[in-house]
Amino acid sequence: MAALTMFINGQEIETEEGRTVLEAATEAGITIPTLCYHPAVTASGGCRMCLVEVEPRGQLHPACTFPVSPGLRVQTHSDKVVKARRYVLELLFSERSHYCMYCAADGDCELQTLAYYHGMDHWLYPRSDIPRVVDASRQYFIMDHNRCILCRRCIRACSEVAAVHTLGMGQRGAESLVVADLDVPFGESTCISCGSCLDVCPVGALVDRRSAFMGGDADLERHGTVCAQCSLGCSIIARTRSDRLIRIDSDWDNGPSAGLLCRVGRFEPLHVTAPRIRTPLVREGGELVPCSWDEALSLVAHRLSAADSLAALISARATNEELVAFNTVFSHLQADTGLFDGRPTVAAPGPQATMRDFDTAALVVAVGAELDDEHEVAACWMRRARDNGARLLLVECRADRLKGQDHGAEVEEAEAAVAQLSGDDRLVVVYGPRADARLLERLNERGSVAFLSLPEGVNAAGAAALGLEEAVAGGAPDAAYIYATDSLTATPPVRGDFQIVHSCYRTELTDGADVVLPALHWTEKEGHFTGPSGDLRTVNRVVAVPQWARDDRDVLSALVGLTEVSR
Amino acid sequence: MAKPKIATDWLAACAGCHMSLLDVDERLIELIKKVELTSSPITDLKVPPESGVDVGWLTGAVNSSDNEHVAKRMRARARIVVACGDCAVFGGVMRMRNYWPLQKALETAYIDTPSTVEGKIPGDPDIMVPQVDRALGEVIKVDVYVPGCPPSADLIFYVLNELAEGRIPQLDTPKLDYD
Numbered sequence: 001m002a003a004l005t006m007f008i009n010g011q012e013i014e015t016e017e018g019r020t021v022l023e024a025a026t027e028a029g030i031t032i033p034t035l036c037y038h039p040a041v042t043a044s045g046g047c048r049m050c051l052v053e054v055e056p057r058g059q060l061h062p063a064c065t066f067p068v069s070p071g072l073r074v075q076t077h078s079d080k081v082v083k084a085r086r087y088v089l090e091l092l093f094s095e096r097s098h099y100c101m102y103c104a105a106d107g108d109c110e111l112q113t114l115a116y117y118h119g120m121d122h123w124l125y126p127r128s129d130i131p132r133v134v135d136a137s138r139q140y141f142i143m144d145h146n147r148c149i150l151c152r153r154c155i156r157a158c159s160e161v162a163a164v165h166t167l168g169m170g171q172r173g174a175e176s177l178v179v180a181d182l183d184v185p186f187g188e189s190t191c192i193s194c195g196s197c198l199d200v201c202p203v204g205a206l207v208d209r210r211s212a213f214m215g216g217d218a219d220l221e222r223h224g225t226v227c228a229q230c231s232l233g234c235s236i237i238a239r240t241r242s243d244r245l246i247r248i249d250s251d252w253d254n255g256p257s258a259g260l261l262c263r264v265g266r267f268e269p270l271h272v273t274a275p276r277i278r279t280p281l282v283r284e285g286g287e288l289v290p291c292s293w294d295e296a297l298s299l300v301a302h303r304l305s306a307a308d309s310l311a312a313l314i315s316a317r318a319t320n321e322e323l324v325a326f327n328t329v330f331s332h333l334q335a336d337t338g339l340f341d342g343r344p345t346v347a348a349p350g351p352q353a354t355m356r357d358f359d360t361a362a363l364v365v366a367v368g369a370e371l372d373d374e375h376e377v378a379a380c381w382m383r384r385a386r387d388n389g390a391r392l393l394l395v396e397c398r399a400d401r402l403k404g405q406d407h408g409a410e411v412e413e414a415e416a417a418v419a420q421l422s423g424d425d426r427l428v429v430v431y432g433p434r435a436d437a438r439l440l441e442r443l444n445e446r447g448s449v450a451f452l453s454l455p456e457g458v459n460a461a462g463a464a465a466l467g468l469e470e471a472v473a474g475g476a477p478d479a480a481y482i483y484a485t486d487s488l489t490a491t492p493p494v495r496g497d498f499q500i501v502h503s504c505y506r507t508e509l510t511d512g513a514d515v516v517l518p519a520l521h522w523t524e525k526e527g528h529f530t531g532p533s534g535d536l537r538t539v540n541r542v543v544a545v546p547q548w549a550r551d552d553r554d555v556l557s558a559l560v561g562l563t564e565v566s567r
Numbered sequence: 568m569a570k571p572k573i574a575t576d577w578l579a580a581c582a583g584c585h586m587s588l589l590d591v592d593e594r595l596i597e598l599i600k601k602v603e604l605t606s607s608p609i610t611d612l613k614v615p616p617e618s619g620v621d622v623g624w625l626t627g628a629v630n631s632s633d634n635e636h637v638a639k640r641m642r643a644r645a646r647i648v649v650a651c652g653d654c655a656v657f658g659g660v661m662r663m664r665n666y667w668p669l670q671k672a673l674e675t676a677y678i679d680t681p682s683t684v685e686g687k688i689p690g691d692p693d694i695m696v697p698q699v700d701r702a703l704g705e706v707i708k709v710d711v712y713v714p715g716c717p718p719s720a721d722l723i724f725y726v727l728n729e730l731a732e733g734r735i736p737q738l739d740t741p742k743l744d745y746d
Contacts, residue, residue, distance in 0.1 A: 100745035129665035
């Protein structure tokens, strides 16, 4: 891009061809107020808040879409510009309900901030009191059309970020409404509840049910960490208050998906209803009763040492550090070890695919992958590929929500489709634990191919690296130690005569155990996950460890010493 | 020169704005040296004098015929009218009821609520008749707007002090707060 010189408020600015006035101003540290603009979606220039005056003729143009050119002169805060912006604000406030005192976005609202910035101490125009629909048909968040300013950020996020194309605009003029599909309730639409729209909404129109009125931006802490819900490892911003997780926000600047999250990653961690295990429990007379850590650990150590046959299983949600601590205890005890949940994949025969590979692919083949609830972000990448003209082939996948948008195929057809590609056409192969390794090899042979491996369980690759594979089902050892971490899976592949469950939550699994040890929640941990391509992902602690809790690694290393004594 | 006279009154308000006025605390003594408080809902004398005041300070939205009467009386007797608080400036929380026809809103509040037995909608024409909720500026001309729910004591002190010193207060960005 060619460098050029332009002038903002008389100041000489060096920038590059292809930039907008807004981008050039931001780089130069000059603030232009915006409202419908969001860096994650295409600028549309619809709200007219970012108007600038182009000299010498004085036309007003939106800075977010106006391209820079050599010698261009703009004024960002001339009287004419400020007057026009105030007028736009007055018109925005004259429609619908913008009464801050009973709005969930109060304090975080971009419209409110702009009104403060422009010194609005009252509203010039009378307001209409026509009620609009409040759509509460979705489980996790609400659409209050009364608060909507029709900036269309949500629509652009739905189309460009998630590529679901559920949201659109219905009606005309002042009656315009953001609608789902052909104007059906949001809860009955094709919406996948990824929450991208919620994250970009500048006002209180899209409201998270869980975190509404639980604190504004200034009250909540921000902690960047990695999502523990699947092996994609999206970056998330955990918003906490008083050591409680309040909400999960997109991290638009980091991670493999650059802000795109899914329902399971954004909302499910906040809607777990299973109670926490807060104290060790032992079975006495048929009942699980609380006991001290010392009592529980010495009983566990005794039973582990005394067992002739011992199985030890660990969740694929455990961090690398926890996997090592687990391996140390149980290799020493010569237990049969394996995964309690999750399933690794075979190693990718070729290079790992990133989101960018999907955006440039001519064909995406998914083989034996789970794309509905787990890995839904990968399904969105496939939708984006399709929007860019790629064909999608699903081979033995669980992907109900992609059905009808793909070209379903058998293995042979997939190979035939790949054969049709011309030399430069990029191929992306998405595969899960059920994928046939020989098929992957054959697809790799054509070249120009990238692989996205989707193991089940966030750290299945880390477990596999330590030799922990899927456990062999069945078998009845004398004792079984099940380290469930904060997994909610309740059906272990192995049932021991004496069952020890190390779990964060009370589940059917802990209810049937002989000893239960409390485990930490993912928000309380520090450590690493290993991605399918061997990349390390850092898990940051976002809330303090509760006083009653013990670090899982300390519990496991205590068992090393205690079992040695028992022998 | 005589001290400027200030009268306050409330309309459909929760009294929070007057509480915030009292939160000015010991600075009230400083203010009272500069102004004469002729009347307010929280003093013995309630009604602004017919002879007029310099500043009429109103809190609350206009919700009934009585509110309208009090607002217009203040306008007639005050040189400068101040709308204090979100109810006076924007219409307040009561504005929510405008989403239904007035009669429906009143029936819901006074008759249909599950805890109500033999409810009755108030509305004696001699006392007050409920109206559609309006901000003060939709009923009378307002000279100074002080949004906030309630405006902080510091902001109220600033505005009163400016008026006492004979200036029209300017609410620039950091002084604005709509909640």
